[in-house]
Amino acid sequence: MTELILFFIFGSLALVGGLTVVAAKNPVHSAMGLMLTLFSLAVFYVVQAAHFVAAVQVIVYAGAVMTLFLFVIMLIGVDKEENLTENIRFQRPLVVLLGLSVVVIGVVVAVGGRFTWVTGPAIAGPEVNGTVEAIGDDLFTVWLLPFEATSLLLIIAAVGALALAFYSPRRRQRSEEDAP
Numbered sequence: 587m588t589e590l591i592l593f594f595i596f597g598s599l600a601l602v603g604g605l606t607v608v609a610a611k612n613p614v615h616s617a618m619g620l621m622l623t624l625f626s627l628a629v630f631y632v633v634q635a636a637h638f639v640a641a642v643q644v645i646v647y648a649g650a651v652m653t654l655f656l657f658v659i660m661l662i663g664v665d666k667e668e669n670l671t672e673n674i675r676f677q678r679p680l681v682v683l684l685g686l687s688v689v690v691i692g693v694v695v696a697v698g699g700r701f702t703w704v705t706g707p708a709i710a711g712p713e714v715n716g717t718v719e720a721i722g723d724d725l726f727t728v729w730l731l732p733f734e735a736t737s738l739l740l741i742i743a744a745v746g747a748l749a750l751a752f753y754s755p756r757r758r759q760r761s762e763e764d765a766p
Contacts, residue, residue, distance in 0.1 A: 588695065589633055595691065600626035613659045617652060624648040632695075638718050 599622060606619025624647045631640035672678075725733055 592629065592633055592691065592695070596626040596629045599623075600630075614656065617655050617659060620655070621648055621652045624652070638721060 603619040603622030603624075603626065607616045607623070610616040610619060624643060628640040628643040628648070631637070631643060674680075
């Protein structure tokens with residue numbers, strides 16, 4: 587029953603976030619709608635007992651990628667002034683109520699849920715796959731060379747992007763004109 591309630595709550599939040607991404611006129615609001623959708627997906631992963639994937643979802647996508655999106659949006663510039671008057675009469679109490687309900691649902695899931703956090707393989711019984719330790723062991727033993735090659739390629743791409751960002755065609759054109 588708890589899974590069904592969580593599904594309807596966070597499914598509707600994911601839909602609201604997706605619609606906000608598409609329908610919002612302000613790009614910052616679109617980015618916040620995408621973040622709401624990503625957090626809702628992380629809750630779905632937790633319900634399916636994929637805790638590591640949920641943590642990666644929050645850390646990588648909702649954390650790093652959305653920070654990058656917001657940084658780019660702010661760098662491009664949203665220079666129009668916004669109207670700060672509240673058009674929805676009960677917006678603040680509604681947000682407080684929604685926040686409290688999310689906290690209550692989190693407490694209910696943490697205290698009375700049927701899930702236990704898997705932190706390592708069980709001492710007796712079958713081997714548990716998909717734990718953070720198992721993924722880390724495989725990543726830094728079996729997959730070490732592809733992992734390091736990928737990190738090297740990402741560093742090269744970042745340096746190339748910086749070089750292209752500081753490249754000025756006018757400076758190159760002037761240096762070609764000055765050459766004998």
